[in-house]
Amino acid sequence: MENVHLAGEEEDLYSGYNDYNPTFDSEELENDVGFQQAVRTSHGRRPPMTAKFPGTAIGARPLASSFGARIPLASSMGRPMTGAVQDGAARPMTAVRAAGYTSSLTRGSTFDPLGQSKGPAPSLEAKNEDTPEEKIKILEKKVNDLIEESCMAQSIGALQLALEKAKEAGRKERALVRQREQSGNADHINLDLTYSVLLNLANQYANNEMYPEALNSYQVIVKNKMFSNAGRLKVNMANIYVKQKNYPKAIKFYRMALDQISNAHKEMRIKIMQNIGVVFVRMGQYSDAITSFEHIMSESPNIKTGFNLILCYYAIGDRERMKKAFQKLISVPLGIDDEDKYIPSNDDTDSSMVIEAIKNDKLHQMERDLKVLAEKYIMTAAKLIAPAIETSFATGFDWCVDMVKNSQYVELANDLEINKAITYLRQKDFNQVEAVETLKTFEKKDSRVKSAAATNLSFLYFLEKDYDQADRYADLAMTADRYNPAALINKGNTVFVKQDYEKAAEFYKEALRNDSSCTEALYNLGLTYKKLNRLEEALDCFLKLHAILRNSAQVMYQLANLYELLEDPQQAIEWLIQVLSVTHTDPQALAKLGELYDGEGDKSQAFQYYYESFRYFPSNIDVIEWLGAYYIETQFCEKAIQYFERATLIQPTQVKWQLMVASCYRRSGNYQKALETYKDIHRKFPENVECLRFLVRLCTDMGLKEVQDYATKLKKAEKMKEIKEQRVKSGREGSARGRRESREGSAGSAAGVSTPVLTSPKKASIMEMDVKADSGHSSNSTKGERLSAKMRSLPGSNEPYEASSPKEIDASYVDPLGPQMERPKTGAKRRVEDDDFADEELGDDLLPE
Secondary structure: OOOOOOOOOOOOOOOOOOOOOHHHOHHHHHHOHHHHHHHHOHHHHOOOOOOOOOOOOOOOOOEEOOOOOEEOOOOOOOOOOOOOEEOOEEOOOOOOOOOOOOOOOOOOOOOOOOOHHHOOOOOOOOOOOOOHHHHHHHHHHHHHHHHHHHHHHHHOOOHHHHHHHHHHHHHHHHHHHHHHHHOOOHHHOOHHHHHHHHHHHHHHHHHOOOHHHHHHHHHHHHHOOOOOOHHHHHHHHHHHHHHOOOHHHHHHHHHHHHHOOOOOOHHHHHHHHHHHHHHHHHHOOHHHHHHHHHHHHHHOOOHHHHHHHHHHHHHHOOHHHHHHHHHHHHOOOOOOOOHHHHOOOOOOHHHHHHHHHHOOOHHHHHHHHHHHHHHHHHHHHHHHHHHHHOOOHHHHHHHHHHHHHOOOOOOHHHHHHHHHHHHHHHOOOOOHHHHHHHHHOOOOOOHHHHHHHHHHHHHHHHHOOOHHHHHHHHHHHHHHOOOOHHHHHHHHHHHHHOOOHHHHHHHHHHHHHHOOOOHHHHHHHHHHHHHOOOHHHHHHHHHHHHHHOOOOHHHHHHHHHHHHHOOOHHHHHHHHHHHHHHOOOOHHHHHHHHHHHHHOOOHHHHHHHHHHHHHHOOOOHHHHHHHHHHHHHOOOHHHHHHHHHHHHHHOOOOHHHHHHHHHHHHHOOOHHHHHHHHHHHHHHOOOOHHHHHHHHHHHHHHOOOOHHHHHHHHHHHHHHHHHHHHHHHHHHHHHHHHHHHHHHHOHHHHOOOOOOOOOOHHHHHHHHHHHHHHHHHHHHHHHOOOHHHHHHOOOOOOOOOOOOOHHHHHHHOOOOOOOOOOOOHHHHHHHHHHOOOHHHHHOHHHOOO
């Protein structure tokens, strides 16, 4: 404490710090002559010229500089004194100055601890790339870059580019090996790089389906003893042999790879054995495949192998082992945590946030996919083995359901029950009552199962046309699950058949709001708009549906029909051509195309499509009518005969087809055949007036004796026809009079209320069919009379078909043969009145007006 100085109260502890020494005035250095001279020359480094005392170095006198500092002189030996300044830096005193910074100020020095006053560091020496070692390093980097580019190209699907990069990497790597050998560094060849290049090249060959080249590349790697673990690549070679369907060689290479993989790699060995089992299945050697699959199920069971084992047992028909394999399948552990852990708790906010974050992460998605795959395999296996393991399908399915109920897939039991009912329906000898009873057992189950069962029941009753029950179960399905689009569609269908189209459209729209990809709802909505005559909205629905279902022939046909209703036949034709690109042999589409071309006046195209339609479906009476009329119009009556004969086979009770056959024989000049045909018609239809008239005319022309007999029958038939017509006419007048009187009698009390006309259900359905059938003709009805339309209006058997009297022709005959040049009525009157049939050879009298 004796060396400690305590400051007094009046002493200033910080005094003296502001004292100024002119020596350190750096601002006046520009005016200092000595300093400027020292900067420009070496003057500052010269020792001052002083007198020397002989024989000693200690007597050197200090010299005052312009800075006023005293500098000791150098000794005669040239060794600076301790603490002397030499070249602007002070020599430290030995063992006195500590490491680090010094507080001594030397002349010309400044405080620069980082050495910034020395200027920038000298540039690095440029690397010499001409040396062999540098060239080898650059080439190695290029090879690695090419391998990486090849792998990246493969990952984005550019397989051809990946192969080109792999080939280039192979060329560079061979050049690198040659360069190392030339430089004498053959011992330093990078084997890992060579292995990577060859393996990548082989993989790219395999990806581009260049299998021989890939096998050669793999063979180079496998045969090289310097590559460790190269034998595993025989698995890749075996996979290529499988793609080439060379199964024996594939099994050979799989087994060779299995021998070279140690038991430590258990998962790899299991996968190879699974491949061996699959190849045996493809070869039909089920017992060998069973051996592989059983070993896997005993060592490391998995869902896919268990399902394959069931398939093999099913193939050999082993019931008991099928049951055991199914039990093994449902007992395979999936390694999936319980779904309850993803349910957030209300108490802990932090855990709820964590659960929300992991609820839909990659791991949970993988777990869900694995569970869905397991359920799919179990459902498929149950449906497959149920008919085989027991005497009946129901017993086998019940056994599967019992097994599932006692397993970890207990929630699958209800789905299996529903699937059982659906399988009943899909079987050829299905028992629909069993299906309905099975589905009804789910009415008291949980909402999801109840909704699914009720939806299926509604669909079943709808197919049976029990619309009340279908409506009830659709309501039940909607109550159980309002967001079930299938239930909403069924409800809309039941409303649709009741012709409440606006309400049906609402249900279809709601189904689309719940599931925008529900194609059934969109299709039904388009049909509903079509019924409401909102054609533009219907067109919009079907165009959206076409964007989803690009190759649906039904959707394209609806589009064609809508464009036809919108009076755009060209668009309708284009859509129908697209329909035929999907279904080449659809006779209805071909006939519709023929009808559209006929409406446009293109007879040749219409004939082509009608003929194709007839070729694929020769029983369409409309097509037969058109083709027969076309040949008559083009004066090829012989060809028309075969079509009308076919129509006779289809409708044997319609006399008009047989009359047309006889008429074609007359037109072609074969009067004998025509007479035989008319006689045959007369035997079948003895009261037909037209047949008798032509028999009279033909017998008169040919001079036959039966003329008088047929004339007598003709008079009786005409008289009977007149009596029938009078009775019908009087009956109509009586009924009209009665209706008039009843209206007059009830006018006062009814006050304008009309009584609705009741129509039987059968008649109503026929009327609906007529509306659907004729809906496509409305757009073309204004384009003039068409050939097919006229053929549809052919008279019945009780109406005149061909008559000799022009008055009868004008009154009741409709041209079945298409528009032709009108024959002057005067000529017909002359022939009839004069009874002259000399020009009948030309067939002119058969041309209807």
